[in-house]
Amino acid sequence: MEVVAYLRVSTERQGASGLGIEAQRDYIAQAAASRGWHIVAEFIDTASGTIAPTERPECIKAMAAAKAQGAVLVVAKLDRLSRDVEHIAALVKRAPFKVATMPDADAFQLHIYAALAQQEREFIAGRTRDALASLKTRANNGDELARAKIARRDAGRAKAHEAGNGAAVAVAVASADAYALSVANHLKAARFDGITSLAGCADYLNQHGVRTRRGVAFAPMTVKRLASRLGISFC
Numbered sequence: 002m003e004v005v006a007y008l009r010v011s012t013e014r015q016g017a018s019g020l021g022i023e024a025q026r027d028y029i030a031q032a033a034a035s036r037g038w039h040i041v042a043e044f045i046d047t048a049s050g051t052i053a054p055t056e057r058p059e060c061i062k063a064m065a066a067a068k069a070q071g072a073v074l075v076v077a078k079l080d081r082l083s084r085d086v087e088h089i090a091a092l093v094k095r096a097p098f099k100v101a102t103m104p105d106a107d108a109f110q111l112h113i114y115a116a117l118a119q120q121e122r123e124f125i126a127g128r129t130r131d132a133l134a135s136l137k138t139r140a141n142n143g144d145e146l147a148r149a150k151i152a153r154r155d156a157g158r159a160k161a162h163e164a165g166n167g168a169a170v171a172v173a174v175a176s177a178d179a180y181a182l183s184v185a186n187h188l189k190a191a192r193f194d195g196i197t198s199l200a201g202c203a204d205y206l207n208q209h210g211v212r213t214r215r216g217v218a219f220a221p222m223t224v225k226r227l228a229s230r231l232g233i234s235f236c
Contacts, residue, residue, distance in 0.1 A: 003072040004033065004099065006043040007063040009081045011050065025077035032101035038075070042066050050080060053088050055095065055214070058179035064096045065183045074098035079114055089115040095216070180214045181230045187211050188224075188233050199224045199235045 008025045022045065033040055044063035054060045060082075067074045076082050079100050083089055092098065093108045100106060106114065139147035184206075191205040199221035206219045213223055228235050 002036070002038050003041045003070060004029075004038045004075040005063050005067040005070070005072045006040050007046075007060060007074055007076050007081070008043065009046045009048060009050070009057070009060075009076075011048070025081060028077035028101040029075055032075070032099075032104050036104055040075075041070055041072055050083055051085075053085075054082050054092050055088075055216075056176050058175040061176060061179045061183060067096060075101060077101045079103075079111065084115070086112065086115040091216075177214070177230065181227055184211055184227070185231050185233075188228060188231065192233065192235075197235060199228075202228075202235055 006026070006029045008022055008029075010021045026043075029040065032038065042063070044059040044066070046057045046059040048057045055064075063074055066072070074096050075098065077100075079089070079102075082092060082098070089111060093111065100111065103110075103114070136147050136150060140151050187206055187209060188202065191202045194205070196202050196205055202224045203219040203221050206224070211219070213219055224235065
C-alpha cells in the first residue's frame with residue numbers, strides 16, 4: 002500500500018530543531034516496514050492542533066497528494082491530526098487515513114480514541130480553571146506570591162496573544178493559497194471547455210464533485226474569490 006506521511010509540530014522552534022519531527026518520522030517508518038507500506042511523499046505542518054486539519058496548508062497538500070496517487074494518508078499519532086473529535090470525524094469523511102501507532106484501527110475506533118482524547122483535554126482544562134480560580138481568590142485576599150504569579154501569567158498571555166494573531170493570519174492565508182492551487186487545474190479546465198461565466202464555472206465544479214474549502218457546493222461569488230486568488234478571469 003502506498004502512503005503519504007503527514008507530520009505536525011506546534012511551534013516554529015520545534016520545526017527548526019526537528020524535535021518531534023524525527024520521532025514522528027520513526028513511528029511512521031516502523032509501521033511502514035512492518036506493514037509493507039511504501040511512503041511516496043511527506044508533508045510537515047507547523048500549526049496548532051486546534052486548527053482543523055482541513056485548514057492547514059500542508060495537510061491540504063498531503064490529502065491532495067494522497068488522492069492523486071491513490072495512496073492513504075498516515076500520521077504517527079492521532080493527535081498529530083487533532084484531539085478534537087469533530088475534526089477527526091470530518092477528516093474520516095474526506096480522506097482515508099492510518100495511524101502508525103495503531104495501524105489496525107478502523108474509522109469507528111478512531112472516533113472512540115478521539116473522543117477519549119477530547120474528554121481528557123476537557124478534564125485538564127477544568128483542573129486548570131479550578132487552580133486559577135483558587136489562585137485569584139488568594140490574590141484577592143492579599144497573597145503577594147499569588148498576585149505575582151497572576152501578573153506573570155497575564156504578561157505571558159498578552160505576549161502569546163500578540164504573536165498568535167500574526168501566526169493565525171499567516172496560517173489562514175497559506176491554507177487558502179494551498180487550497181486554491183489544489184483546484185486551479187479544475188478552473189483552467191473549465192476555461193478550456195469554453196466556460197467564461199462565474200455561474201457556469203460554479204456549475205462545472207459542482208458537476209465534477211469539486212467542493213469549497215468548507216466542503217460545500219460552489220456559488221458564483223465563491224468562484225470569483227477563488228479565481229481572483231489564482232489570477233484567473235471569468236466574466
